[in-house]
Amino acid sequence: MKKFLTIFLFSIPTFAYEMKNITIQTGYGVESFLKDITSPIELITETEINEKNPFDLREIIQNKAGFSYVSNGGFGQTVSIYLWGMSPKRILTFIDGIRINDFTTPSISATYEHLLLDDVYQIEVIKGAQSGIWGADASAGVINILTKEPEEGFKIRMKGLVGDYNTKKGSLTFSFKNERGYILLGLYALKTSGFSAVEPTKDNDMYGKRWDEIGFERDPYKNTTITAKTKWIITENDTLQAVFRSIDAVVHYDSVDFNTGKPIDAPDSPFTVNHVDQKFYKIEYSKKYLFNKLYLYTTNSKFKRSQYGGYEGEYREYTFKDKIKHPYGFF
Template sequence: MTRSILFATAAAVLFPLSAGAQTPDDPDAVLPEVVVTATRLPAIVADTPGARVIDRATIDQRGAVFAADILSEVPGLSVVRSGAFGGVAQVRIRGASPGKTLVLVDGVPVNDPAEVNGAFDFSGFELSDIERIEVLSGPQSSLWGSDAIGGVIALTTRDLDGFDAGVEAGSFGTVRGRLAGGLLTERYGFGAWVSHFDTAGISAADEADGNPEADGFTSTTVGGRARYAFTPDAVADGSVRWTDSAADLDGFPAPTWALADTPDRQSSEQWSGFGRLRLKAFGLDHQFSLSASDMARETISAFPSAFAADRQVARWQANGAASGVAFAVGAEREETQGSLSTGLTEQLGASSVFATARIDPTDRLSLTGALRFDDTDDFGSKTTGRVSGAFDAGAGFTLSAAYGTGFKAPSISQAVCDFCFSSQPFPVLRPETAEGYEAAVGWASPDGRIEGRMTVYRLNVEDQITYIFDPTTFDSFYVNLAETATDGVELEGRARLGGGFDLSLAWAWTDARDEATGARLLRVPERAGSATLGWTGARLSGALTVRGEGDQDDAGGVREAFITANLTGSYALTDKVTLTARIENLADERYQQVFGYGEPGRSGSVGIRLRY
C-alpha cells in the first residue's frame, strides 16, 4: 500500500526540471529560468525535451556524496550498483544499456574504453568539486557522436573563490573530508581541491544471506581549474581531475558459484583534463580544445585482471548568430586505446564534423536542429541528426517535441572479440543504431512558483551487440542480434510552498523490452519515483527525500520493489561555519539495488563546513 501511495503521489505532483534548495521565503520570489549548456547552444531547460539540470544547491540539500546518490532521482534514469561502497555503479537512461550513456567531465569524455561495453563507472565519483550536473535523455549522437544513444550526463567542476573545508564522520567507520581554495578576478582565476572518503563499509553480498564480512572503500580526488584572459577576446582555461580508489569486493566462489564473501578487491586510478583557448574572430566565438582521460584498474581475485585505457579528443567549435539564427559548428578527432584480457592493446578512432542551429520564427515558437557526420577508422561512417521544437501555447503551457537518431561503434573489447572462443571466424560487427521520439507538455504558474512537465517517449535500438554462448560447440562471441525498444512516461515538477518549504517530486514508467522475445530488459525498473520536501530558514535548513523503485528483472532473479528515505539538515553557526547532519535509510529498510547485493541499514553522519 505504501508503494502505491508513493508512486501515485509522485505521478500527481511532478518532479523538478531543476531542483534547488530555496532561500528564505519571499512572497515576490520566483523560480529562476534554468539553462542547459551540454546542448552546445545554451538552451532553456523547460524548452528542451529530455533536459535536466541538478545544481550545487540541490546537491547540498540532498546531502549527496557520490554522483550515483543523486542521479537515481532523475526520471527515466536507473542506477545499477553492485555493492553500496565501491561496487560498480553504472547508469541506464531510458532502458538503454550503460555503454550507451556518454559521460563528460568539463566536456571531456570519460567512458572507459577497456570496459566491455565502454561504460563509465560512477562508484568512486565524488561530488564535492562538482558545480552542476546536466542530463540529456534520448539519442544525442548528433551533438556528441558515439556512446550517446541513451543520452548524455555532463558534469562541471566548480570555480573557487576563497577557502572551503569540511569534515564528516558517521556509521561504518566512515570519514569524509574536503579542502579547497581559489581566487577569481575578472582577468584570471585559479583554484585547487582535494577530497577523501574512507569507510569500513558493509558486505557487498547481502548480509541477510549469511555474508557478515565488511567490504571497505577508500577514494581520494584531487583537482584544479585555471583561467586567464589575455584580452577580452582571448581567454585560456583548463582543468584537471585525478581520482584514486580501492574497494573490497565479493565474488562467486566454488563450488556453489553464488555471490558470497570473498577476499576480492579492486583498485583504480583515473584522471581527466582539458586545455582550451577561446577567441573571438570573424564574428564568431571560437573554442580550440585538447582533452584527455586515462584509467587503470586492477582486480585481485580467483580470476585476476588488469586493464588500462585512455582517450584523447581534439575539438574546434565556433558559435555565432546571423539573420536571427543562432548556430554552432565544429570538428573533432577522437582516439581511444584500451588493453584486453590477453594483455594486448588495441585502439579505435573517429573524425567528425557537426552543426546545430536554433531559430525563433515567432516570439512563441523555437526550432532547433543538429546534424553530425562521424567517420570511424574501422566501422565506416554514420550521419546522425536531431530536430526539436518548443511552442508557448499560452496560459503557462509549453509544448515541445523532438526526434533524434544515434549510433554506437563497437567497443574495443567487442571490436576484437575479447573473451571470445570459436573455431570459426568471428562475425564482423556493425555499429548499433537508434532513433528516439518524445513529446512533452510543460506548465508554469503565472508567478513562477510552480512548474512541471510530462514527457512521453519511445526509444528503439537496432543491431544491439550481444555476447552469445553456444552450449553445443562451446563457442562464444559477439553478434549484432537484438533489437530493443523502450516506451516511457516521465513526470517532473517543483514548487515553492511558502513558509520556506519547497517540494520536488518525480515519477517514471519505463517499459524496456527485447523486441525479439518480448522479455523485459534486465535491471530496468518499470516504475520509479522520488519526493523531496525541503525547508530553508535563516539558519536551519533540511530536506526529507523518499525514493522508491518497483520490481526489476535481474540476472539471478527478480529484485524486489523498495522504498527508502533520507533526512539531511544543516545549521549555520555563523556565515562562515555550518554544521551538517544526515540520516540515510531512515526506516531501516532491508532492500537491494541489484539482486544479491545488500544496501546499508539505517546510518548517520555529522560534519562541519567552513567557508571564507
C-alpha cells in the same frame, strides 16, 4: 481576488526570465541557452545538490524521471545507471567536457561509484539519442557534470564528516580569483571500513542474517580525488582554461562461485581487490569575434585498474568548434 491575480501575473515574467537566461554546456557541444535545446533535458542545479548533499551520482538521480540504477553494495561497489531502460554503455558521461566513460570495464560506462560530488555545481542530462552530435556512444543520452568556480578573492575551505562503518569524508580547497582569472586546487577523500558486499541467497540456511552475524568480512573502500582548475582572461576576447582531475581509489569486492554461480564471501586477492587510477585533463582556448566564438581544446582521459591482471586505456581528443550568432535570423 484582484490582489491574488496581480501577484500571480507578476510572477510569470520573473519565472520566464530565469528560464530564458539559463545556459548549459551539453546540448550542442558549446554553451547554449536552455530555451534553444530541443531534446528533453534534466537540469540538476547547485541548489538541489547542496540540499541533498549526495555522496555519489546515484543518490542525486535515483528519483529523476527516466533513470534507474543497479548497485552491487556499499561505497565503491559497481554502480550501473540506465536511462530510459537503455544500457549504461549508451550513456556518454563528461566532467567539464572531458569524456570519462571507462572502456577498459565490461560495461564501457563511467565508473560512477568513484565520482565524489563535493566540487560539483550543476549536472546536465540530455535524454534520448544524441548520436548526431556526440556519436554512437550517446544513443541513450549525455550526462555532463560541471564543477564549481571559485569566489572572488583568496579562499581556504575545509569540510569533514564521520559516519557508521568507520566512514570518514573530508575536503580541502584553495582558490584565488580576480578580474584576470582564477585558480582552484582541491583535495577530496573518502574512507570507510564498509560491510560485506555479498549476502546469503534465499536457498542458504543463513539467509536473512547480517553479514557480521555470520562472520563475513568487511569490504573497505578509499578514494582520494585531486582537482585543479584555472582560467586566464588574456584579453576581453581571448580566454585560456585548464582542468585536471585525478581519482585514486581502492575497492574490495566479493566473488562468485564459478561452479554454482552463487556469490560468496571471498578473501582479498588480485581478483577481489581493485586499485583504480584515473586521470583527466583539458586545455581550452576560446576567442570571441563579432558574430561568433571559436573554441579550440584538447582532452585526455587515462584509465588504469589492477583487477584481473590489470587493464589500461586512454582517450585523446582534439576539437575545433565555432559558434555563430545570427543577429537578424534566417527569415
